[in-house]
Amino acid sequence: MSQTDASGDSWLPGSFLGRLEPAVRAQILSTGVRRRFEAGQVLLHQDDLSTHVYLLVSGVVKVTVGTAGGRTIFLSVRTAGEVVGELAATDDGPRTATVTACGVVHAREINVRDWRELLATRSSASAALHFVLTERLRAATSRRIELGEHPASVRVARILAYFVRRYGERYEHGWELTFPLTQPELAAAAECSLTSTQGALRELRLRGVIETRYRWFVVRDLVALEDHAGLD
Incomplete structure (x- = not known):
């Protein structure tokens, strides 16, 4: 069951925002600027050197990777409550994937300085991100092993x-x-x-x-x- 705030926004319990207590979630959602993306609009481009992150407030995005041979590989889907762009905000490296809106998406754009400060000063936010990244890695590994057997x-x-x-x-x-x-x-x-x-x-x-x-x-x-x- 999703969690819903007074604003009417809701997130899955296992998502980044869903793992936070209301006060911390409200602080994070008041940071940065609100953005709206239309269907097909790209939030993040693979290999781009930007370092901001997006917190998805509503909508669905697709995460894909382009190969040297010209193929586009589908990686995953992210929905309301989840964060995208966090890897580049961690190591200042290029974007590893392209993130595209599947429909109308509302997101909170947070610059790297404010994002890092939030994680440094709010231990629960840092812990939530750690859990989310660990869960993604575990799920991807399990799915790869599982699929290989069938x-x-x-x-x-x-x-x-x-x-x-x-x-x-x-x-x-x-x-x-x-x-x-x-x-x-x-x-x-x-x-x-x-x-x-x-x-x-x-x-x-x-x-x-x-x-x-x-x-x-x-x-x-x-x-x-x-x-x-x-x-x-």
């Missing part, structure tokens, strides 16, 4: 189930993701070829488990999807 059809089903459980919304006709997702992005997330991913999706469609639209997925039967993925 065929493409199971990998695709597992990634879809994960996205739906974490970022989906339930309607009468099933579950919908709260962000657009292309088949190549799903293939990258599942570490499968596009051909294998398309075959896995075709199988799930024929079984009535999912529907696919342009850049969109509807999961009609989440129980069947999780059963196909071998999840308890």
Whole structure:
């Protein structure tokens, strides 16, 4: 269940803002300036040398990486309550990924000096960031090990189930993701070829488990999807 402040903004309990006590959260959200991004607008560019961070107040963003061969690899999704850009703000290095708004996004932009001061003076904020980064690393490692043990059809089903459980919304006709997702992005997330991913999706469609639209997925039967993925 998400946590909601008096302002009406809400965050998942495990997110950076969701881990903070109200007083510290209010202080952080009063720091910096509020920004609005439209769908498709880039918040952070890979290899850029900027060092500010964004705290996501509402909306969803996609994190991607471009390769030397010209491919774009989907890494993750970030939602309200989470922080992006924190690595460059830690070591002054170039941005490691591109962050793009999936719809309208409201965020708090905090410059590196104020961000570092907040972490230095608010131990709970520093601890929350540490927990978030540790959780991301642990989840990425576990998912990579887990995916490596299964065929493409199971990998695709597992990634879809994960996205739906974490970022989906339930309607009468099933579950919908709260962000657009292309088949190549799903293939990258599942570490499968596009051909294998398309075959896995075709199988799930024929079984009535999912529907696919342009850049969109509807999961009609989440129980069947999780059963196909071998999840308890």
